[in-house]
Amino acid sequence: MTMALCFNCGHTKFGAICPCPECSVASTGDMDLDIAFSDHRMSVATLGAFGEVVRAIRRVCEDDQLRFWSFIRFVSVNHPEVLGVNMPADQQAECDAVLARASPLPVTIEEAGVALLMREREQRDDSA
Ligand SMILES: [Zn+2]
Numbered sequence: 272m273t274m275a276l277c278f279n280c281g282h283t284k285f286g287a288i289c290p291c292p293e294c295s296v297a298s299t300g301d302m303d304l305d306i307a308f309s310d311h312r313m314s315v316a317t318l319g320a321f322g323e324v325v326r327a328i329r330r331v332c333e334d335d336q337l338r339f340w341s342f343i344r345f346v347s348v349n350h351p352e353v354l355g356v357n358m359p360a361d362q363q364a365e366c367d368a369v370l371a372r373a374s375p376l377p378v379t380i381e382e383a384g385v386a387l388l389m390r391e392r393e394q395r396d397d398s399a
Contacts, residue, residue, distance in 0.1 A: 281325030314381035
């Protein structure tokens with residue numbers, strides 16, 4: 272079973288497309304996005320750290336859409352390798368204002384266990 276981030280409340284839930292048990296919001300409808308923030312791509316600890324970012328934004332912003340885009344903005348600025356998004360300048364400014372108020376903690380991305388294991392094996396092959 273997949274562990275995935277709930278973009279609405281920051282809970283780490285079972286199943287990328289299942290409704291969240293905490294807030295009953297289902298997937299974003301964007302499969303790529305749901306998979307990007309699942310344990311297929313990053314460790315469960317990393318999902319938890321992104322969950323804290325969602326919670327930090329929730330504390331300062333009540334608008335669902337703006338909260339969602341602020342999170343996306345946070346990721347695309349700090350972790351362009353996970354997600355890059357182009358949004359209009361005025362929307363960027365709005366999101367940046369939310370992020371400035373939320374001041375979420377930086378996230379260190381750990382890759383999913385499988386990806387990590389593959390790379391360790393490659394490195395071992397190189398040194399042999
Ligand atoms: Zn939720």
